[in-house]
Amino acid sequence: MLEAIGLTKLYGSFKALDSLDLSIEPGQVFCLLGANGAGKTTTINLFLNFIEASSGEARVHGLQVAENPLETKKHLAYIPEQVMLYRHLTGLENLEYFTALARHEEYSQDQLRRFLNEAGISADAIDRRVSTYSKGMRQKVGIAIAVAKRAKALLLDEPTSGLDPKASSEFSELLKSMSGEGVAVLMATHDLFRAKETGTHVGFMKQGRLVARLTTAEIGHADLEGLYLEHMHG
Amino acid sequence: MLLRVMRNEWRGLAADRTLWAVTILLAVVMLFAASNGARWSALQQERHGRLVADQSERLEETRDQLLEIARGGSPRSRFLDPRNPAQVGQSFAAGYALLPPAPLAPLSVGQSDILPAHYKITLESREALFAGDELDNPTNLLAGRFDVAFVIVFLYPLVILALSYNLLSGEKEGGTLALALAQPISLTRLATAKILGCGVVVLSLTAALTLAATVAASVDLGAPGAFSSLAAYFGITAVYGLFWFSLALLVNAFGRGSATNAVILAGAWLTLALIVPSATSLFAATLYPVPSRVEMIQSVRVAGQEASELGSQLLSAYFEDHPEMAPEGEIDPRDYYSLKFVMEDEISRQIAPLTERFEAQIRGQQSVVEKFRFLSPAILAQQALNDLSGTGYSRFDHFRSEAGRFADEWKSHFLPQIFRKTVVTAEALGELPRFSYRPERPSAIAERVGGTALLIALSAVLLLGTALWALRRYPLTA
Ligand SMILES: Nc1ncnc2c1ncn2[C@@H]1O[C@H](COP(=O)(O)OP(=O)(O)O)[C@@H](O)[C@H]1O
Ligand SMILES: [Mg+2]
Numbered sequence: 001m002l003e004a005i006g007l008t009k010l011y012g013s014f015k016a017l018d019s020l021d022l023s024i025e026p027g028q029v030f031c032l033l034g035a036n037g038a039g040k041t042t043t044i045n046l047f048l049n050f051i052e053a054s055s056g057e058a059r060v061h062g063l064q065v066a067e068n069p070l071e072t073k074k075h076l077a078y079i080p081e082q083v084m085l086y087r088h089l090t091g092l093e094n095l096e097y098f099t100a101l102a103r104h105e106e107y108s109q110d111q112l113r114r115f116l117n118e119a120g121i122s123a124d125a126i127d128r129r130v131s132t133y134s135k136g137m138r139q140k141v142g143i144a145i146a147v148a149k150r151a152k153a154l155l156l157d158e159p160t161s162g163l164d165p166k167a168s169s170e171f172s173e174l175l176k177s178m179s180g181e182g183v184a185v186l187m188a189t190h191d192l193f194r195a196k197e198t199g200t201h202v203g204f205m206k207q208g209r210l211v212a213r214l215t216t217a218e219i220g221h222a223d224l225e226g227l228y229l230e231h232m233h234g
Numbered sequence: 235m236l237l238r239v240m241r242n243e244w245r246g247l248a249a250d251r252t253l254w255a256v257t258i259l260l261a262v263v264m265l266f267a268a269s270n271g272a273r274w275s276a277l278q279q280e281r282h283g284r285l286v287a288d289q290s291e292r293l294e295e296t297r298d299q300l301l302e303i304a305r306g307g308s309p310r311s312r313f314l315d316p317r318n319p320a321q322v323g324q325s326f327a328a329g330y331a332l333l334p335p336a337p338l339a340p341l342s343v344g345q346s347d348i349l350p351a352h353y354k355i356t357l358e359s360r361e362a363l364f365a366g367d368e369l370d371n372p373t374n375l376l377a378g379r380f381d382v383a384f385v386i387v388f389l390y391p392l393v394i395l396a397l398s399y400n401l402l403s404g405e406k407e408g409g410t411l412a413l414a415l416a417q418p419i420s421l422t423r424l425a426t427a428k429i430l431g432c433g434v435v436v437l438s439l440t441a442a443l444t445l446a447a448t449v450a451a452s453v454d455l456g457a458p459g460a461f462s463s464l465a466a467y468f469g470i471t472a473v474y475g476l477f478w479f480s481l482a483l484l485v486n487a488f489g490r491g492s493a494t495n496a497v498i499l500a501g502a503w504l505t506l507a508l509i510v511p512s513a514t515s516l517f518a519a520t521l522y523p524v525p526s527r528v529e530m531i532q533s534v535r536v537a538g539q540e541a542s543e544l545g546s547q548l549l550s551a552y553f554e555d556h557p558e559m560a561p562e563g564e565i566d567p568r569d570y571y572s573l574k575f576v577m578e579d580e581i582s583r584q585i586a587p588l589t590e591r592f593e594a595q596i597r598g599q600q601s602v603v604e605k606f607r608f609l610s611p612a613i614l615a616q617q618a619l620n621d622l623s624g625t626g627y628s629r630f631d632h633f634r635s636e637a638g639r640f641a642d643e644w645k646s647h648f649l650p651q652i653f654r655k656t657v658v659t660a661e662a663l664g665e666l667p668r669f670s671y672r673p674e675r676p677s678a679i680a681e682r683v684g685g686t687a688l689l690i691a692l693s694a695v696l697l698l699g700t701a702l703w704a705l706r707r708y709p710l711t712a
Contacts, residue, residue: 050412080409097242
């Protein structure tokens with residue numbers, strides 16, 4: 001579903017991403033681990049066509065992103081570190097707007113409410129302005145948008161950093177249920193514990209290169225931290 | 235989809251205090267401008283009314299005197315005889331050439347406060363007639379008066395910029411741009427829809443307030459041409475707005491922050507709306523200085539002295555040139571009035587080069603403006619709005635030549651009578667030439683306004699095209 005082939009991003013002569021090869025199938029959750037500046041956000045931005053690849057290609061659902069930016073975005077959902085919504089609108093109105101932009105205008109108000117509800121937004125919060133929402137709530141609206149959009153692939157950029165453990169765990173549950181329904185997930189994260197919990201695969205990224213990849217089934221929990229430190233600082 | 239984004243833009247605007255502040259401000263300023271324009275118009279009309287009344291009163295009185303004299307009475311004054319055609323043409327019946335105000339005059343004072351809308355037509359030389367003009371600065375491009383056109387040319391762009399300087403930068407800084415562009419919509423489309431949304435609001439607001447101002451200034455929309463002029467007024471407002479929106483989009487397309495955009499756009503407004511017009515005026519006036527009034531009056535005086543020294547020689551020379559004017563029988567070389575008006579003719583001839591220079595300089599100034607107006611949409615918009623309100627330079631220029639034409643007609647009516655010493659009767663008073671203003675061809679105005687609108691539209695489209703092109707390289711990250 002998500003595929004990178006020799007994907008490279010140069011800033012001048014600086015390699016922000018160095019020939020990344022990656023393939024994430026439906027139902028897989030690929031956790032991208034790495035220090036700040038390793039190239040995780042760059043990878044996600046390339047899939048979103050927010051930046052242009054220097055060489056190689058990113059593909060979504062078999063389509064090359066650079067050549068089909070709009071078509072590929074129909075399949076993608078994006079949850080950044082901070083889901084920023086229109087503060088003067090309610091959660092419901094935000095969901096309504098973004099799903100309309102995603103060309104899903106078929107939903108009734110009730111259905112939209114249900115999406116928010118299932119994402120964990122309480123009934124009374126749905127009609128409140130987003131300016132009153134916590135970060136955790138906004139991240140959940142992000143999930144609701146992804147679900148309503150029926151995205152086939154989910155791109156997450158450190159979505160749980162700064163969330164309290166409860167919110168973070170609720171968020172992981174939502175992710176799991178999405179991947180359970182066949183969504184391919186690429187998540188950049190620093191949270192080794194969550195990576196082990198929700199991920200099916202992990203990859204270590206260092207200075208733009210994917211230096212190792214493993215399935216979470218292969219490793220015990222304690223090992224992940226050891227491996228991480230070994231790869232990052234070894 | 236487009237409508238979706240536009241609607242979202244409206245909700246954003248409605249939730250933002252700027253729009254409400256701007257609306258109130260614009261409403262207050264518009265109504266103030268309307269009352270200003272209406273007051274100025276009323277003043278002009280009042281003046282015209284007084285002139286008309288003065289003229290018909292004088293005619294009435296002259297007629298009474300003539301009837302009285304016909305019944306055997308004598309003139310009321312020893313020095314003023316209403317039977318003398320020279321005195322009738324010079325003072326008893328001297329009339330006014332009046333420029334009737336156009337229906338939308340209260341919306342734009344334009345050049346009407348520096349160029350005369352009436353001339354007193356006497357038997358003096360045409361030059362002496364126009365030397366009374368306020369020759370000030372007909373290329374003064376900065377509207378000095380606070381009228382509706384001023385609001386549209388100068389303040390309306392500020393409103394547009396205040397609402398659109400952060401069109402994209404605001405959403406980028408707020409983080410919503412990334413989420414929106416993760417959806418299948420291109421930045422170009424999103425930006426276009428946002429501009430449209432914002433534009434519809436600003437334009438309808440401005441149009442509604444202009445309409446309110448029109449009503450408040452008691453413009454008669456039923457007058458011929460009034461409605462189409464007002465429609466064209468809105469059209470100019472729309473293309474002029476498009477220019478400023480396109481500029482805002484272009485500046486946003488560079489991907490700078492909102493604060494930087496605000497500074498750049500404020501600078502652009504200052505340059506395009508204030509600096510370029512005043513620099514153009516200054517440049518035109520420096521390049522083509524107009525002879526001063528003092529110089530003009532001085533020349534008339536010198537020419538007058540020279541003419542009077544020539545005295546009776548002039549008279550015979552004149553009748554040699556114009557045998558058709560010569561009276562039958564003897565020519566009295568000392569006839570005061572014959573001499574006077576022959577002298578006037580000589581003065582005209584003497585100072586003709588100066589007059590020509592004056593007119594050439596004014597034309598030169600206008601040509602500078604014509605060349606440089608491309609540099610500022612504010613100049614273009616002001617010109618178009620003035621033209622639509624009938625207060626532009628061209629209309630006054632046309633009126634000046636109309637008045638000149640009438641002055642010639644007036645003179646050729648009286649001069650033969652003066653030379654032949656015809657006696658003016660009450661009936662003859664009814665047959666005096668009358669000034670009736672022959673307006674410019676409506677198509678001439680339409681061409682001028684249309685041409686100007688096209689220029690504004692072209693520059694707007696050029697900016698918009700550049701902006702949309704620049705958007706393809708919009709830095710979404712960093
Ligand atoms: N627009 C840019 N210009 C130059 N360097 C950039 C730009 N964007 C990102 N980088 C560099 O690319 C590298 C990778 O960044 P990023 O992908 O954001 O890292 P992270 O893994 O923390 O998300 C960093 O060293 C960053 O400084
Ligand atoms: Mg990052």
